[in-house]
Amino acid sequence: MTELGISRTEGEPTGDYAEWLVSTKMGLQIAGNTVQSGFDLVDPKTGITYQVKARRIFKSHQYKISLAKYNKYPFDYLIVVLFDEDFSVRDAYQYPYEVIPSFFDPEKENMKIMFSVKNYKKKFENQPSVKKIDLS
Numbered sequence: 001m002t003e004l005g006i007s008r009t010e011g012e013p014t015g016d017y018a019e020w021l022v023s024t025k026m027g028l029q030i031a032g033n034t035v036q037s038g039f040d041l042v043d044p045k046t047g048i049t050y051q052v053k054a055r056r057i058f059k060s061h062q063y064k065i066s067l068a069k070y071n072k073y074p075f076d077y078l079i080v081v082l083f084d085e086d087f088s089v090r091d092a093y094q095y096p097y098e099v100i101p102s103f104f105d106p107e108k109e110n111m112k113i114m115f116s117v118k119n120y121k122k123k124f125e126n127q128p129s130v131k132k133i134d135l136s
Contacts, residue, residue: 014055014056014087015053015054017054018053018083019040021089021135025135027043029041038051039051039076041079049076050078051078052079053066053080055082055083056083057082057084057090061117062114064114065080065115066111067104068110075097076096076097078095079095080093080095089136091120091124092135093124093125093130093131094131094133
């Protein structure tokens with residue numbers, strides 16, 4: 001997938017694919033450095049930054065999304081992309097940076113949220129400032 005410009009690393013492709021998909025659908029630019037902390041995408045017109053987190057959803061598993069060093073490397077929005085097993089988009093959500101501490105559980109410098117297939121809609125959709133986004 002690196003030769004197609006979708007994957008920037010040789011590791012597990014979920015995150016790279018999500019970054020590529022969000023950047024393509026939302027007209028954002030992928031950050032130049034794959035290991036820089038803080039954000040993955042930037043709006044070239046406004047400078048607004050986005051951190052992208054993605055998970056593939058398998059039957060009845062629990063999932064964790066972590067934001068390492070959340071306070072040290074701020075960004076403007078978090079985008080969470082949930083894929084089905086075949087990488088089709090199940091759902092995608094956008095959070096303003098300011099609401100993340102009230103939604104994620106702080107753990108030292110990391111922020112973590114646990115969710116399961118049964119309860120992920122409650123975790124993601126019932127937040128007043130969360131915006132569901134369309135990546136189709």
